[in-house]
Amino acid sequence: MPAFMNTDAIKMKIAVLSGKGGTGKTLVSVNLAASAEKATYIDCDVEEPNGYLFFKPEGVEEEKVAVLIPQVDNKLCNGCRKCLDFCKFNALAYIVNRLIIFTEICHSCGGCLLVCPKKALSEKEKVIGKIEKGSSGPVSIYTGILNVGEASGVPIIKRLLAEKNLKSDYPIIIDCPPGSSCIVMESIKDADYCLLVAEPTLFGVHNLNMVYELVTLFNKPFGVVLNKCLLGEENPAEKFCIEKNLKILARIPFDNELGTLNSHAEIAVRKSKKYRQLFSSLLDEVTKEVQHEAITNP
């Protein structure tokens, strides 16, 4: 076995994000987690989780995730429509003396119950997805899975990032959903450090800017990983980083070897010395950044 970077016993939560899908969030997250002596990998991309394809976790246990949605007793409902007026998502309709509830649109805020003067609404549980826990060697794997057609993955991410899952003395890598919407905010909320993965295109710059604005808004320390870098070619994402004075922590080459490993669902650091070095040194860089942050902004 190769010597791993000495990153053990370091408590840090690293969120890996990007403005669009396919930039390399999972590549970076999986390989970072596999570079550590011990780590936890949490796949928060609940609409299409794919980290497990690389780790192939063993001893998988399942936990269902449910939310509360309203149900109506039409005998008690007097048709006042206060619930309709309250619901910002228009999940309720009152048709021919009957209240209709659109459960896929409901965001489980519980507000309709509060405003109902007749107590005609009550709550029931509705399963929206699940969490799978397993392990791959020294890495604990958590995968969030949202059922198709559900409104929001936020409740699953909340459960994934609950206190008990984060009680680890080793690095926790949070593989975020793409974009910069609610589910991403939920995923980075408690992170100690954010890694922004970017592609070397103009479109990539646009997407990098989205997540750059987000982590700035959240006041998170962050660094950039440039993926798919072509030697000697112009890299608009790199140019953006230089202009904005953003720290570039790693450059991953646009490389046949890596592409082949990845497309066979192999973890590059477990197969290639070159990538073991690249991701170990990235983990080392991030560790230094987090430690520096802890000293300067305790």
Place this chain on the structure above:
Amino acid sequence: MKIAIPVDERNLEASVCVSFGRAPYFLIYDVKTKESIFIDNLASSSKGGAGIKAAQVIVDYKVDALLTPRCGQNAADVIKAANIKIYKTINGSAKANIEAFIANKLSLLDEIHAGFHEHGRH
């Protein structure tokens, strides 16, 4: 008999709006009295569920038929629960569609799309 049409402007010559739930206005036309009223679609700026809210308004006006180029699943569920028939509009103004409807030239809308909900963006 009353019919509803999503329209882009507040007049009979207006074009039919391509969207039902996000249309700026609805024309409510009474075939018998030939009276027309235009209402603002408050659902057009909804964060979500615009089709449901718009359909609720149409139902509350007690119309008998909705003339629209297309309709999402949730809106269709509301409209159908109220026994309102949905007809597919033809090219042309709201007025042209009213005439076509009266002449029995419109067919029922049989394609209901799943909706254009922006998953994961809220």
